[in-house]
Amino acid sequence: MPAFDAMIRAPSTGFARRMRRCLAVLFLTAIWAMPGLAEPQATPEMKAIAKAGFAPEDIGFVLIDLDDGRALAEQTADALFIPASVAKLAVVYPAQQLLGADYKFQTRLYRSGDTLYLKGGGDPVLTNIELRDLALQVQALQPKGGWKAFFYDAGATGSVPEVSNDQPIQATYNAGVDALSVDFNRIQVNWSRDEEGKLAFHARAVADGLNVPADWVQFMPAESETPPGANFLFAGDGSDESWLYASDLPESLPEEGAIFLPVKQPALNTARVFRALAQRNGIALPEPQEGMVPPDAVLAGTVESPPLAEVMTGLLKFSNNMTAELIGMATSRKLTGQVLGPPESSAALGDWLRQHLSYVDWTGFKLVNHSGLSSESRASPRQIAAVLMAMAREPVLAGMLNKIMGDDPKAEAAAKSGTMDFACGLGGFLTAKSGKRLAFAIFLLDREKRSALDASFDRRVLAPTPGARNWLGRAHALENTLLKSWRERF
Template sequence: MKLTRRSILCGGAVAGMTALAAPRLARAEAQALRPLSGAELVAAAQLGGEVGYLVADARTGLVLEAMNADRAMAPASTAKTITTLYALETLGSSYRFVTRLLATGPVSGGVLRGDLILAGGGDPTLDTDGLADLAAQLVRAGVRGLTGRFYTWGGALPYAAEIAADQPVHVGYNPSISGLILNYNRVHFRWKRGQGGYALGMEAWSEKYQPTAYTIDAALANRSTPLFGYRQTGGKEHWTVASGGLNKAGSLWLPVRLPDAYAGDVFQTLARAQGCALPAPEPLRGLPAGAQMIAARQSSELPVILRSMLKYSTNITAEAVGMTASAARGANAARGASGAAMSAWLAAKLGGGKARFVDHSGLGAEDRISALEMVRAVTLLGPKAGLRGLMKPFGLRDSAGRTVEVPGLRVDAKTGTLNFVSTLTGFITAPDGTELTFAIFTGDLARRARSQSSGEPEGSRTWVRRSKVLQSQLITRWAALYG
């Protein structure tokens, strides 16, 4: 089917979808587009796989140009755009996450006569400095010790060992999910070679504090591959590193798989430094009735968290925010069910559609949404949510991949990148002030499936570079043609 302005707006290409609130166009006007120019750019990129895009007038919703716009494709991290809209409508812009310290008894003579519970509230931004603040609050409340046990509770969100199953074991952007999240559920692994061999360390690194993480350790292994190995025993995490894979000194973030134990361990160390001795942390399945809050830490308001999430594409933030929104709607907050709840929400807002989310970050390759649905969401729901103000400027590239500036042209967008998947969506201000919304999806999922998940497959970086050049060429063309 030939995609015209009218057919896309009125559902000729996507059955059951409502218009973007645009005026009807005459046939001659609809045929005045120049889709071959866009097609020639796509052909020159030599990506293979699939390419779908759509650009619309941001004020009227009028579709100006499209290619395969109704084809459901993997959005990668542009899925966070939908998560942002979903969370802001559900939770509200004033929403804050809260991490609490709860007590099951009174404080008397510097001793808590009962149990202490570190209760997570799903805050994806809690760091070691924030835990140190909670420890200081505990001491100010008069607690120097306790008669009972020290528990951690992460039940505010369902646990998942990882966000996506097809990622390398050691990448810090694919950690576990829990209602108790510390340092984005990552631990700072560092190494330094000396005369006696390598010194290895695991630390809960933040701006002010870098305590040792005692529930996670690392050891060298006499092998060449794989670079990292992982296992759990006795409630602790153990990493091995190939002895030939380390340079003289360095560091990186490794994912945490036992987040409640990690947070409890670090809090115990910080509380001890404040003069409060706590027993070893133990996991707690459910909060006891009647427990009283004796300290709390609030996160920043939701838009601040979402702006950082979109800027740095933080996967654990997207999952925590999206799952919290689903729980607030009374839906199953488990990752797959929560993604389905967001899919149903989007379909209700757009009047139908084929979008399907299994997560909120786009880290997995199973999510699907069309360029048409993405642009409709950005155009219809974005202004009320203040979406453009949360996105970051996008730098255009020339045919050689070098950053270029076009006077008067501004793009605020969310990028998405997986191996052999590159996506972009957001807002364009043309030099004459015309406002446009757009989505560009490229993906070769067959080639991705054939690649190894243990690292960056051969050809992926070049493929993504060509896709990003194509994105810039399309945006520059649209600004010139429709601005």
């Protein structure tokens, strides 16, 4: 193109400069219009996203080579998404670093004269079995006149009646959290018609082969019609666990049924379960009262949780929110020396991550609790990938994630998932067919639909949001498509 070359070399007059700009534009336009160069080459990821029916801004991901830290594939990796339960990874890593894999939670009994104290240590996996074993340790210590008072002390952690106030009240995954928590803070409820044709309810605390009637849980018919999908409404206060049940057609309960309901006063409920178990073993205790263990009290019994590594493996497998909150609060107490509630505790661990993984930009990272059960929490794919890279250096953590793809023994994936209506995520490790070790974080979010849901959400209703199931099905299918593509290509 001699004319073009000549113009490029021409003296820099005003006319020449204008002509050079015009010719350059025409030249580049002609090149762009040539066959095969009409558009930038679409990546396999872009094709998969389009095929799944998502907009590019709905998804963010990053794929990291664990050997050298390079990003092999990414899209909007610094955009903020709702992490849901993937946020639990941001609890597991600090907990292992600060508490240690061998850390054990303790629940203790103290005595002072004829008074007995049950003190919680935040054990997230405490069951009726351990409470019975604890009661047996004081069987031979009963005062001659019997126990005159029984107190429970849950001051070792923060306390909340539910994990999140923007989630259904009736959901068992939204139970209360306290230093004394038993059987994952849920109560099994059965009902049927009695001889008079009235609904009769029976509640019990359940464990492996050791169930305790929870007759302190009360049920009353709702005086007004409940909204569709709201069969039970919490009506308790700080001293009881009471529920209203739907009694008007068309939202009345069936003739018989069973359900689990969340406990909203965990410490009091745990103390009552302990009292019932103690009575089964010949130990009569008065109704429990809240109170701190005095300095002169003597240790009378102790039960311990399994090591933290085992508890966290269960957390990543079953994703229990209460467990995440108690582990997180124990970790922040070790870090700060203070008893913090879930929001403050989560913020403290977020600050710790910023300091210890400072090579990543943590702008916008926000967890309002440790479980991820909130639409207000935010994290980017690159931030979660940084946590995964740190976990990969710790053998005890790297093996905790659940396998999600193992059809080829040389190419498998293990990950933590997170799901909310119109928001989901997946973070974990992938071994490609080449043998390369990879870390990945994938998030999807329909911001418009999620915002609309938050604005109109009725916490009394447990039923799923219309359209959410289909959206999540497409999102999970896309996650799987990306993982399969990555293990083949890298």
